[in-house]
Amino acid sequence: MNTPQLTKNQALVFDVLEKAEGPLSAYTILDKLRDHGFRAPLQVYRALEKLLEYGVVHRLESINSFVVCAHPDENCHSHGTVAFAICESCGQVIEFHDHAVDHQLMNWMRSKKFKAEKTTIEIRGVCESCAA
Amino acid sequence: MNTPQLTKNQALVFDVLEKAEGPLSAYTILDKLRDHGFRAPLQVYRALEKLLEYGVVHRLESINSFVVCAHPDENCHSHGTVAFAICESCGQVIEFHDHAVDHQLMNWMRSKKFKAEKTTIEIRGVCESCAA
DNA sequence: TCGCACACGTTATAGCATTACGCAATTGAT
DNA sequence: ATCAATTGCGTAATGCTATAACGTGTGCGA
Secondary structure, eight states: OOOOOOHHHHHHHHHHHHHHHBBBHHHHHHHHHHOOOOOOOOHHHHHHHHHHHHHSSEGGGGGGEEESSSSSSSEEEEEEEOEEETTTTTTEEEEEOOHHHHHHHHHHHHHOOOEEEEEEEEEEEEEEHOOO | OOEEEEOHHHHHHOOOOOOOOOBBBBHHHHHHHHGEEEEEEEHHHHHHHHHHHHSSSEEEEGGGGEEESOOOSSSSSOOOOOOEETTTTTOOEEEEEEHHHHHHHHHHHHHHHHHEEEEEEEEEEEHHHHHH
């Protein structure tokens, strides 16, 4: 999926996420954009929907939040499954791709004839600097 | 974690989940238990909290639902990470444990010195019978 | 210029989860 | 036996997350 020119709202939402230290909820994004004329959740959700589609933003299912893709240039959709380590202390997210994990899950799916649409891998815990 | 005797509410919630074909949301459980005197979401959430703690129920983060553990007898907490394949067509959930995936994720965490508290692996897609 | 696709704005509503308060039952140490 | 601590329970209120349903404006190809 190529990333087309972002619309005004999409760009605003993307900017907020990009400048954030960590993942943000849709409503947090909304609050940060009130000064820019945002008034309703749907404005955020619609932008997020597209940004997710373009692969420039990821959704963290386990914390109902959104984060920019860690790969500014390339297309994340072509990297296989994305995995996240989420620090419950500082909120930082580490995005990573593990081909071996992908491969293993693929094997399982092949053996069960299960067709994956979307795979979620999220590790919640404590990052190195917070553990110290 | 040993599973102590369930309280009345815990047993009711567990029974509902056990008899269900697939995962249920907390509010669906609530509706199914109104005849048994349940009136408020908290009654369900409190029971679920304990059932999750005992490891006899799992939470599916990506669909905000709950499902009984596929291993009636043994303690699921000792199997390493639990993974789920969720069919978006029929709603059925396949629970599985893949040691190689676990191992691989463990390696990643060791390399990053990340301490995991809870790991979520959920594959949403279409199961074999629904794909036919 | 008509029709279509798309982004946008607004209101309302649906769905998921927790906070706060108080009471009752249980346990367990003294 | 008694008191204190813990745990479960009931209720009301609230907050957070997400979508439905409506209408408007704009750009663009047939």
